[in-house]
Amino acid sequence: MNPTRLQVLICGGTGCISSGCLDVETAFMESLEKHGLTDEVFVLKVGCLGFCEQGPIVKVYPDNTFYVRVEGKDVEEIVVEHLLKGKTVERLLFKDPETGERYFYYKDMPFYKSQHRVALKLCGIVDPEQISDYIGVDGYQALAQSLFDMTPKEVIDLIKASGLRGRGGAGFSTGSKWEFAYNVKGDKKYVVCNADEGDPGAFMDRSILEGDPHSVIEAMAICAYAIGADEGVVYIRAEYPLAVNRLRVAIEQAREYGLLGKNIFGTDFSFDIHMDLGAGAFVCGEETALLNSVEGLRGEPRIKPPFPAVVGLWQKPTIINNVETLANIPQILLKGADWFQSIGAPGNSGTKVFALAGKINNVGLVEVPMGITFHDIIYKIGGGIRGGKKFKAVQTGGPSGGMIPVKDINIEVTFENLLKAGSMMGSGGMIVMDEDDCMVNIAKFYLDFTVEESCGKCTPCRIGTTRMYEILDRITKGQGKEDDIKELKSLGETIKDTSLCGLGKSAPNPILSTIDWFLDEYEAHIKDKKCPAGACKDLVSYVIVPEKCIGCTICARVCPVNCIHTVDQTVGKNKKLHVIDQAECVKCGACLPKCPTKAIILE
């Protein structure tokens, strides 16, 4: 193909597909055809560009224009004005909701300014379904460099020196882990990529696999060379059809090109990869439960030690690494340990990808240097709290993590600091809470998840989490008892101490952390039977203030259960006062925003 003068990149991550990027692609094809531009303009779908809030996103290269919320009907204007005449379509540029400023270049946008893309670097640059693109940007050069210029030990030493730590949650040194497997003698070893990604709301691993699958394949091959493995497995959840498909295509293409298979680059190094689809159980992300699942056993954890690096898949030494961990490896090989160390914080080199969600303006996927503060992530990148509400806490580490309250918003995000603050890095979910979020209710939400996902092997985890859930449920229904907090703490500590795997060891964290930081909220529920955030339905009632009611009937008309009636009292212009029948009210809140005089309040 001759290079074309213009390239139009359409974000084709799962998020943008659901907001309609496929229509945009079709519209471009039709419009380019109509204007005879098919030879001059190349259109392709790339991986997640991160700014999911504003999708579908369209980038025009080389101009570097970043269009947001593009719909099929906008495409003709882009083609005629921009592609033909070089005139940017300003109305489709991102507009800062606060300043009203429009941004021509994505690099100037606050959302991207503080980001640093390493693991996601090629997401949005390469066509994930064309190995040629990856090869064109130096893909598989790091593998060649390892095989021809370095001994396995040198590869391991380089990864150790880079300071790379596992991005799957625990933050263990990747180089040291590889060294364990390297040191075990054996004719058969495995490399496993953990793409289970079970945290609710997390989608960084999925995005990497959807946008740049070859980086992960190449990294697995490098790991295999370093530890002496010849077989690789990607354990990925079947609920990720697009990622599964792109990975399948990538593995097939790598085989066709001889980059997987026997005698890679004509050397005596052979390595191949197959995929193993998981059914989407959270516990199967835990490395030993994952191994059981691959072996066809129940997804239950094994006792450690021995660690998988020594006794792993089919009892053989096995390296299990997370997708994002692996995505960093080729660049570390090519650019060196010092380069990687130059990013991030001491002891926490490199970047971390976070899935930013919750009550924040810019929901999306962000990659930031380690050591950045929560404040910068939430206010600079995330654009602050939605609707100008008050920030309350940020949840990290998903069902295993905890809350970072306002007082800790300026701590630097590192593995150690998060543990100290009573949470953990986890795989990278970051959910922002505002004043309307009830901490007891949120704790209950996470516990509901772990109750469902506990594999049942350890009694404290299986039964203990259920008991904790029952207590929280009572509290949110106004039936809390004096001793409940003590009980929750004692159950929590016991479950943590006596469970085999990380699921049970961390399941009480969201509860213990909210008790630590938001004890007053628990007490308000238990003692005063009140939910200060107004989120626990059983503890709030919607009432109409008689002095404000004008009898307009709007509330009665939107009420789905017809529980708003009139009484014999005149209000407004000869109308009847409305009241809400508390016995029938389902607390849906439909009436609240509709009242023209704001007469409906939460009590």
Add this chain to the structure above:
Amino acid sequence: MIKSREDLMNLRNKYRDDVIMRLISYDSSNRTEVMVGMADCGIAAGARDTLKVLFDEVNNARLEDVSVIAVDCMGNCDNEPIVQISTPGKPVIRYKKVDTALAKEIVAKHLVGGSILDHARMEV
């Protein structure tokens, strides 16, 4: 089928043209931008051909860190086609009445050779 490190290198060079624009645009801080005014005035004066020649010549010379970009009217319609060259850390240079022959000269002397063509230069 890649059988050696050289095979990989050859493929890299072959496929590079397709992706290099994306890589360079992504981190555009170090690239030289060659802008051609492509409003109606520019097009009427022949900017389309100028743009095409610039683009082809830049590719033939394998100037990876140079991007040729069509832009809106630069506000001096009598002198179209106008070409502006911005290289990071250097003053912005504008050339007037750039026909295809001049376009070739600009690539060879300015972009490759690094010397400014005084005879075609105009005020920025």
